[in-house]
Amino acid sequence: MAPAHLRKPPQAPPVFTATPQSLVADAERLIKVSRDVQDKIVAAIKPDTAAFDSVVRPLSQNDNVMALEAHILGFYQAVSTDQKLRDASSKAEELMDEFSIESVMREDVFTLFDAVLKKNEDLDPESRRLLEKEHKEFVRNGLGIPAGPQRARFKEIKMRLSQLSIEFQKNLNEENGGIWFTPEQLDGVPEDVTSGLKRGEGENAGKLWMTFKYPDLFPTMKYATNTEVRKQMMVSNENKCNQNVPLFREAIILRDEAARLLGYPNHAAFRIEDKMAKTPETVDTFLGDLRKRLTAGGQKEIQTLLNLKKEHDPNADGRYYLWDHRFYDRLMLERDYSLDQQLIAEYFPLQTTIQGMLKIFEELFGLEFVEIVGEDRAAVAPTGKGNDIVWHEDVQVFSVWNDEGEGSGFVGYLYLDLFPREGKYGHAANFNLQPGFIDGEGNRRFPATALVCNFTKPGPKKPSLLKHDEVVTLFHELGHGIHDLVSKTIYSRFHGTSTVRDFVEAPSQMLENWCWTPSQLRSLSRHYSSLSPEYLAGWQEAQQARGKTATSPPSENIPDDVIENLIRTKHVNDALFNLRQLHFGIFDMTVHEPESHDAIEALPISATYNRLRQEITQMDGMEALSGGHEWGHGEATFGHLIGGYDAGYYGYLSSQVYSTDMFYTVFKDDPMNKAAGRRYRYQVLEKGGSQDEMTTLTQFLGRAPETTAFYKDMGLA
Template sequence: MAPERYRTPPQAPPKFIATPSSLVEDTKRLIDRARNVQNEIARNVSSADASFSKVNLQMAHDDNKMSIESHIISFYQAVSTSQELRDASTEAEKLLDDWGIEASMREDMFKLVDATLQKNEPLDPESRRLLEKEHKDYIRNGLNLPVGTKRDRFKEIKKRLSEISIIFQKNLNEEKGGLWLTRDELAGVPQDVLGNLEQGLGENEGKLRLTFKYPDLFPALKYAKSAATRQKIFVENENKVNQNVPLFREAIILRDEAARLLGYNNHAEFKIEDKMSKTPKTVDDFLGDLRTRLTPGGAREIEALLALKKAEMESNGNAASFDGRYYLWDHRYYDRLMLERDYSLDQEKIAEYFPLGPTIGGMLRIFEELFGLVFIEITGEDRDRISETGQGSDITWHEDVKLFSVWDDEGEGSGFVGYLYLDLFPREGKYGHAANFNLQPGYVDESGDRRYPATALVCNFSKPTAKKPSLLKHDEVVTLFHELGHGIHDLVSRTTYSRFHGTNVVRDFVEAPSQMLENWCWTPSQLRSLSQHYSYISSSYKEAYDEATNRANQPPEHIPDDLIENLIKTKHVNDALFNLRQLHFGIFDMTVHEQLSHQAAEDMEISLLYNKMRHDISKLEGPEVFNGGDWSWGNGQATFGHLIGGYDAGYYGYLSSQVYSMDMFYSVFKDDPMNKAEGRRYRHTVLERGGSQEEMRTLEDFLGRKPSSEAFYKELGLTS
């Protein structure tokens, strides 16, 4: 039970009691209210009378209230176990998107916002930013286009792009593909993974079904000894949602057309204008320079990995099969073997020290110490007590979900911060990657009171068994810490308007705060504090461990120094190939969105481009080797939700924001990662600001200077 002072948060958590019909009905109610607010403004306010308080503030208050419900309405499609609820959530999101397009293209409201901007009334900085952003949004949504055919076509494109985005992500969430494989084909894959696979009946008797969900896919590609098996899994995974192929192509073409209607040369120019990079040339130059710097290192890494492949095949009696090539399905396997052979890195052994529950506890303690927070898990009768319905089951969407109330510690004033949800295991129909979802933003309401946020981490880690808890590989520890970083950004943000809350910043900065925090997962003291060998969690786990290993002595409770040292040595092993993979995504994204003409966009053979660019950038080979140079063997872009879900002409942000993240870490935290004073300064200077001011100003406020790329290139070993 939580301490008394934490048992009564000043705001109840959100409810998850929707039905398929209520989701749609509530959405229509929200849209009707928003439309009425804007109609009322348009009726009662003239351009001569227009002001921020009469126009923008009224819309902002309604946006705030709408977001409290609309985010959750859309969230059901990512997490609900009910197909009907997921379908209704998808339908509701389409209604919300259609309303957003309608509202963004209202001529009457644009004229009032324009009149307000022209008056240049004195406003606080965040309100000024809101006014300017909203004014520009109307222009970017076609209201500078003449009324008639062009504007109607632009609106038609916006609606279709919204439909494509929703269907594309739904196809990914609902993906149920897999392969029936024999145990011989899966030789080498850890028993922990095999034990969780569906066992075949009838024609599949004796086989196991490997899905394309991460807890199945990645271990199979890392451990399956059979290259034929790995190839089959890799190629099938690249083709798991081929119904998205025409949707992706249509989106690219429509984006290009819309950008040209607005007077831009291409979609990339349109999208990047509002980001920190400002122009496609800045992005192209950055990606091109990084490619030039990384390519020699990638070639050296492939050479070393090829030597390892040859030696391994010779030791297995397969020397005659070695063809001197390094394939896409080779990489996870031989990367792991290299780490084990050259760095004595046993990922399975390391994972024993990172059981999910204790690791999360360790992460939360780091955030508590660094940022002045307190996390209180809400369980049992406390859930019933704080639920508005009196039913604790109503405040989560699934029984596996953990819920925390988050508070400031005494040094930060002991106030309430918000709610954190953790949904950590895969299930049918659930979002398939790892992400942070804002459920309810924070803001200041009409009466001047603060509304507190709720945020959710949705991940897909392996489920616990009777003999083992869920054990995290180190890269999963990094992923979890990264996504928790987004969650903390969401929680501690203190903006006036929901539009600027938390991670609502430009795409080429949004990853920087979480990327910076990843460094804590490579720091010896923090790794030790995150760790606890799973045999210490319970007597039953200890018995199972002893039985499985025939161990006479229990291993140390926390990860030993030699394992930490070996792990840290591997931080940049095959790093050039990892970053070349990211460059493939980033350069492909820019290429498809930066065509010289609309005809060129229509003529693109996108799957061929995706596969050929991956080879040209990373030098990893694929089935084209066996198919006479046919590059149409896979459709990886159709599995890539980022480029349809908001990172279009923006995926480069994962790389460019590392420049900012490394600059912040090296300049402030590298020598003392747990410096409380700097942690709190980071919280107040960067995280609390959200998108309420220019992101470059936020960065410069924290660094005390303009950002530099020196630390980024130094970390990658690319300094001259």
């Protein structure tokens, strides 16, 4: 139980008691309240009397209050086990999106904003930024187009794009496909994966159901010795959501039309204008330069892997296929670097790893995390019912506080939803549930943020164990969560991760470096056999099944030689990893930067996706066997390009430039330096999007950011 002074936060957590009916009704109520606020301001204020305090501030305060409920209304579609609730959540989000489009296309409200901007009042920097950003948003949402048919068409496109985005993501969340395999076909796949698979009946008696969820898919691609099984999984996974193919095409074409209506040459020019990169040319140059630097390294890596494939399978046809890569990459790490991912995972049980990560954040940023369990849940719940403050029984919730040195005040709520289930969001992501801001009375509202992941569920003989890449993923997403928690802005619009897309990944990517630091890996690790007598017995049983005699338990912390081997592999096959990221980024720019509208209408999107992947990564897909590039539809599974990263996926790579620069400059020599951690918290994370991101970076680094560390880290300097 938490200490008394940390048991009663000053703000109750949100409750998750919605019904399908209440979700839609709440969305309609929020919309009505907001529309009334807009109507009253327009009725009462004329352009000549318009001022920030009479126009912008009340509208932003309404946005703040609306966000406290709106984010959660749309969140149920990603996490609820109830199909009706997920459908209602999608409907609520659609209604709110439509209202948002209507709001930014109100000419009467824009006229007042325009008048306020021209008055050039003396405002604090964040309020000035809010006014300028909101004013620009009206223009970018069609109010620069003369009233008439063209503006009406623009609004129609915006409405349709909202529907497409919701439907696309819903199809991904609801995806529940898979393949029946015999146990023999799954030879090599770890027992902790196969033991959890659904067992077949009737015509599938004796078979196992392998889904496309990450905890099934990735180990199969890494460990299945049967090439045909890996190929089948790879090709089927690329075709698991083909109902999204026409949705993706329609979205790409509509975006291009909308950008041209606004006077831009293409959607990329429209999207990148207000990012750090500013122009598509800057992005294309960055991606092109990186591709040049990486291509030779990629060819060399493939040749090495191909030689390994020939040794392993003398009858192979001499090509390196997409479904080969995870398998031979893993074999190479085991053979040349003595790296046993299964052994490493034994040292990272999920719960102890999370505790270790939270401890790192406590030390670095001056925080305290208190898990709210048992009676304490009922005590903090506004309803008095403990199960009301989570959306599923698996969810953990923490209250987060400043430690004594940082003033002991409350910071916010952190939720962890870690295991897969039907209908749940299928990747790993951080969702803001309630933003922080300053309310109308000058009081601070505290944020609530959720990590939604899909790690293997614990079993009776073994807890959930994380592969090292999953440790990195968890640290990355937790980094977004911390950004959300410690941010302190006046307006919810700028809270936490609400930065430009080509910066938002940098803070989390920077924190991934702790997963490659020996002292941190040691502190995060604890062998699962030391957690309970049952787990020890399970470990001994597993050893015997592998033909090993387990005399004494393994060391509690990960051995130094294992850490050393792991760290030596940080950049092994790194060129191929980054070429894969480049494929996503270049495909994104290709579909959003056509020469003409006719060109995008004529573009064979799936074939382009597959062709670019083959050319950039230099790995073959089915085109090498069937002769055509129309064999898979990876773009239909690519939620990023529909969910906000359109003409922005390059941000994962450009953010890496900033994150590596920050780590090398400030943390590399002493990752747990508390003074540096506090400075990072207050100069970078606390700012959110409340000031220009380049200013944030320059203030923290003491100079403009540079690419030197990025290329040096990758061995490309």
